[in-house]
Amino acid sequence: MANVLIVAEQFGGAVRKATLHALSAGREVARRTGGTLHVAVLGSGIGPVAEELAGYGAEVHAADAAVLEHPLAEAHAPVVAELARAVQATHVGAAATAFGKDLLPRVAGLLEAAMATEVLGFGGEGAEVTFRRPMWAGNVLAEVALATPVKVFTVRATEFPAAAKEGKGAVTTAQVSVDAGALRTRYAGFTEVKSARPELTEARIVVAGGRGTKGDFKPIEALADELNAAVGASRAAVDAGWVPNDWQVGQTGKVVAPELYVAAGISGAIQHLAGMKGSKVIVAVNKDPDAPIFQLADYGLVADLFKALPELAEKLKKSR
Ligand SMILES: Cc1cc2nc3c(=O)[nH]c(=O)nc-3n(C[C@H](O)[C@H](O)[C@H](O)COP(=O)(O)OP(=O)(O)OC[C@H]3O[C@@H](n4cnc5c(N)ncnc54)[C@H](O)[C@@H]3O)c2cc1C
Structure with a gap:
């Protein structure tokens, strides 16, 4: 089966807007491969976020555990990789945000998958999806074919429309077997810049x-x-x-x-x-x-x- 797994990004109980754009990209790939669109959401106390994501029609897998409270790539990557295997995903993607850029290369490593970053669109024929991506500050557009069985990608959110609400997918609980004591990275803190202005990447x-x-x-x-x-x-x-x-x-x-x-x-x-x-x-x-x-x-x-x-x-x- 050629399923697609999109990793959602959530913060403080809300789905990040970039994730909705990544969902559109995932839906496009799933349509091409004939597979099912799955979404992974990781964190602590993320039940409501998982329910919200299910409103976009995908099968949602919620990995809810204290060890996943903060977006530490080292803790999240094995959970995503395990889930990708469980749902038989041939394509694993996320938005090319700081979160996605940090996490997905580790996921690709664990899955021994080739990766295309900052994808702007898809090419190729039928289920043979190729990835269009910028090089040299966008002066060259490369069309990349990934030769590994599993393909990992990050998409540039601005290049895909935000997914619209569509049906109701199921929410299931994903396995989390991460040993918090064995992690070599530690969450030190998060400094939020509070501003009355809209966020730069989301502003009209x-x-x-x-x-x-x-x-x-x-x-x-x-x-x-x-x-x-x-x-x-x-x-x-x-x-x-x-x-x-x-x-x-x-x-x-x-x-x-x-x-x-x-x-x-x-x-x-x-x-x-x-x-x-x-x-x-x-x-x-x-x-x-x-x-x-x-x-x-x-x-x-x-x-x-x-x-x-x-x-x-x-x-x-x-x-x-
Ligand atoms: C590897 C690499 C990565 C880079 N990444 C980025 C990046 O992410 N983002 C980025 O922006 N740059 C990046 N740069 C730098 C980039 O090459 C430019 O140096 C930079 O964008 C120039 O900024 P600027 O246009 O503000 O300054 P300048 O090129 O100096 O232009 C200033 C402009 O202001 C105009 N001006 C002056 N006074 C006035 C006035 N009173 N009213 C109206 N106009 C006025 C001038 O006519 C001029 O056109 C990168 C460079 C490298 C090598």
Whole structure:
């Protein structure tokens, strides 16, 4: 049987949005292989999350144990691998989030499976699924065939629609035989950055600033708040220490695909574009008419951001 197992990500009793996109990808693979879509959810006290996931029509396997309370890849990987064998999964996937990127390589190792990361789509014929993935900061798209019996993959959430509620799958209890005392990694703590703004990868609108801000992100933040947007940044702004590094968008930062991306004082280096070129509408504000960002932008404004952004924010405020 060529079943598909998607590993769900949950936090504080809620399913992470990226998981719904991974479920769509999993459903597509299951349709191709003719197999059943299974979902693994791991944690402690995750009954309600498992029930919620069952609403997406997949067979849900809940691994509920104290040792799985925190997302330690070393503890989670053997549970996922065992489950993959139990449900005869030929394809094991997850969203390419920090959680998925940490966990799935270990799962692939345990299953002696080849792996494709940051998958953007599937190719091949019938059940012979191949994986489309970016290389060289997205300048090359490779189509990869994995030759092992079990194939492991992470998907870029922005490339797949969120799964819709569909029927009601069964929820079963998954085996957990992890010896907490034998683990060599230890959970040290979690520092959550509390923000009134939406999360960068989940926001409908992102307003991002670069070196052109010269370290003054006030106009960026004011416009973001007017639009109920998340704030992003180029690596130049992060490396200069002007903004926290979890704001970074790009090849080595976060990949976003909001409905609207406003890039102000950002030149448009390929490494930055790799993280936002999937955005539906791109607006660039830059003093330099030759800035490469204008080649990608749907709307370009050759202007000083310190003048244009406050004007824009003011107009938005008045239009309410
Ligand atoms: C391996 C690797 C990985 C990388 N990963 C990333 C990544 O994840 N994300 C990322 O962003 N970069 C990444 N980079 C860095 C990338 O190559 C660029 O150096 C960086 O994106 C430049 O940031 P910037 O556009 O803010 O700065 P610059 O390229 O210096 O551009 C600043 C822009 O601001 C404009 N400007 C100046 N003043 C104003 C003003 N008052 N009003 C309007 N416009 C103004 C200028 O005309 C200019 O176009 C990576 C590089 C490497 C080598």
